Amino acid sequence: MGFTQELRRQADGIYQAIFDHPFVRGIARGQLEKEQLIHYVKQDYEYLNAYMRIYGIAISKSRTREEIAMFNEQIAYILNREVQPHQIFCQAAGVNFEELQGYPLAPSAHHYIRHMLTVAHEGSLGEIYAVLLPCPWTYLEIGQKLLAEVQPTSDHPFYEWIDFYGRLSGDVTEKFIHALDRWADTAREEERQRMADHFLQSCQLEYLFWDMAYRQEDWPVAMPMISHSSK
Numbered sequence: 430m431g432f433t434q435e436l437r438r439q440a441d442g443i444y445q446a447i448f449d450h451p452f453v454r455g456i457a458r459g460q461l462e463k464e465q466l467i468h469y470v471k472q473d474y475e476y477l478n479a480y481m482r483i484y485g486i487a488i489s490k491s492r493t494r495e496e497i498a499m500f501n502e503q504i505a506y507i508l509n510r511e512v513q514p515h516q517i518f519c520q521a522a523g524v525n526f527e528e529l530q531g532y533p534l535a536p537s538a539h540h541y542i543r544h545m546l547t548v549a550h551e552g553s554l555g556e557i558y559a560v561l562l563p564c565p566w567t568y569l570e571i572g573q574k575l576l577a578e579v580q581p582t583s584d585h586p587f588y589e590w591i592d593f594y595g596r597l598s599g600d601v602t603e604k605f606i607h608a609l610d611r612w613a614d615t616a617r618e619e620e621r622q623r624m625a626d627h628f629l630q631s632c633q634l635e636y637l638f639w640d641m642a643y644r645q646e647d648w649p650v651a652m653p654m655i656s657h658s659s660k
């Protein structure tokens with residue numbers, strides 16, 4: 430079994446918990462509260478900003494032009510394409526996307542972003558692939574599962590969201606899986622273990638991110654508005 434297939438096997442319990450999470454079930458049923466959708470978009474907008482910054486760190490650790498080009502393409506994908514799922518949630522919630530930008534991070538989003546940034550700064554390029562992979566991979570499987578289960582039509586409020594992740598996010602997932610497997614082929618045992626740990630931790634944090642949005646998680650004591658630089 431390849432390295433990433435073994436990681437997927439180890440993470441299966443977390444993947445199943447994500448598929449069963451009430452936010453994901455709410456996407457399937459087309460029923461989520463406006464406040465839950467808004468909380469998700471506010472947090473995910475900041476999450477994807479951080480994700481692009483991590484691509485920037487990955488570029489600084491890249492060894493070939495092909496790697497640099499791949500990360501560059503993925504930044505463009507987030508900027509130009511991945512705004513669509515946010516806009517679909519905003520439409521369902523009846524709010525403007527622009528109004529939901531620049532908010533402070535809730536605890537679980539903060540934790541997930543710090544986890545990725547720490548690995549990106551301290552780890553190898555292989556460790557960066559491992560920490561980033563659960564993001565596209567869990568969404569691809571959510572999308573594929575919902576396409577098969579719900580068979581949504583254009584009157585479903587989240588039809589385009591399901592279609593976007595079920596059909597379009599396969600490409601980046603495949604590229605990261607391939608890159609991580611190649612890296613693992615030559616990595617020493619300690620690095621393979623670190624990559625496995627980062628991957629599993631990101632899977633757990635994917636679950637927590639859904640949970641944060643569903644429960645509209647916030648800090649126990651209200652945060653004064655903080656500036657972008659201190660996020």
Ligand SMILES: Cc1ncc(CN)c(N)n1
Nearest residue numbers: 473476564565568635638
């Ligand atoms: C938290 C999270 N994880 C994954 C994705 C899908 N790129 C996302 N938009 N947000």
